[in-house]
Amino acid sequence: MSKIKLEEFLKNYPLYKAFKIVENYRAQKPSYNQPYAFVGETFMHYCETEQAEKTFELELPSSAENWWGNYDGDRIPDVLFDLEENLNFVEHFLGRCKSCKNYKIELTLHVWSDNKIPKTRFYNLSGSPGSINKNDFEGINANIFIEKIGILPEQTIIIDSEIKKHFDRETNNWYFKANKCIQQNYGIGAFAYFRRIIEKELLTIVKEISELDMADSQISKLYDQYSSTNQVYSIYENIFEFLPKSLQSLGINPIKTLYNQTSEGLHSLSEQDCLARATSIDLLLKFVIKKINEEQSEILKVKEAIKNLR
Numbered sequence: 001m002s003k004i005k006l007e008e009f010l011k012n013y014p015l016y017k018a019f020k021i022v023e024n025y026r027a028q029k030p031s032y033n034q035p036y037a038f039v040g041e042t043f044m045h046y047c048e049t050e051q052a053e054k055t056f057e058l059e060l061p062s063s064a065e066n067w068w069g070n071y072d073g074d075r076i077p078d079v080l081f082d083l084e085e086n087l088n089f090v091e092h093f094l095g096r097c098k099s100c101k102n103y104k105i106e107l108t109l110h111v112w113s114d115n116k117i118p119k120t121r122f123y124n125l126s127g128s129p130g131s132i133n134k135n136d137f138e139g140i141n142a143n144i145f146i147e148k149i150g151i152l153p154e155q156t157i158i159i160d161s162e163i164k165k166h167f168d169r170e171t172n173n174w175y176f177k178a179n180k181c182i183q184q185n186y187g188i189g190a191f192a193y194f195r196r197i198i199e200k201e202l203l204t205i206v207k208e209i210s211e212l213d214m215a216d217s218q219i220s221k222l223y224d225q226y227s228s229t230n231q232v233y234s235i236y237e238n239i240f241e242f243l244p245k246s247l248q249s250l251g252i253n254p255i256k257t258l259y260n261q262t263s264e265g266l267h268s269l270s271e272q273d274c275l276a277r278a279t280s281i282d283l284l285l286k287f288v289i290k291k292i293n294e295e296q297s298e299i300l301k302v303k304e305a306i307k308n309l310r
């Protein structure tokens, strides 16, 4: 059983998003089956004292350290199991900045298995005498999961400055809330906010693209056509071949893809579907806006350069 690094989970996972830490549990080596096992795990986090990303280390508060210190080390304490004999516990941890050794965050973690596991800390299914009843566990495949259920202070949401500059106050407010929802694992909420953003901003984005010097003048024609007919879909459908190369580079029509997200009913999608879509919309939206910004600033630079050649 290989040890999975918790770093990615500790750094990036939002609240209530499960991460599988042990697949097919076999406790022949130390593994994540009790609170002590998490002490010493490291991850990157923002240190408020030093105003920078630093390495943090998980530790138990001293009361918990004393408490768990009193348990027999060869057994996983009974209190960490539920009635089905599945591992199932919540533990409070501190994450301390290893650089200043002073700033710390609080993390509450929930750890559980999806099947019963033996209560001996180490065991061997070949059955050394006095360990566990082999028949009780043979053929049972248990995985261990972890999720964050609390973090203090709350993880700050940092909005990309290019995005912030691009949108007005109202859209930025929705964009912040969409990201907040992603962080809290509220998929339906995040998806709904992104749909609002697309509904409001997509035509503006098309207009901005049509105004780029590198864009085909056909986009302006499409836009004018829309203005007279109000047939919004035809713009999104037909825009691809006239987009600047940088916006064609994905091989899909990013504008149509974004538009399509607003047409499907929210009711047919689960919380997790919505979360996955919201995260993807965010990436695509950022890509489009950055490409527009790049094209704009590229043109400005070239124009400046040409001035010097006159």
Ligand SMILES: [Zn+2]
Binding pocket: 047, 048, 049, 050, 054, 097, 098, 099, 100, 101, 102, 103
């Ligand atoms: Zn620090």
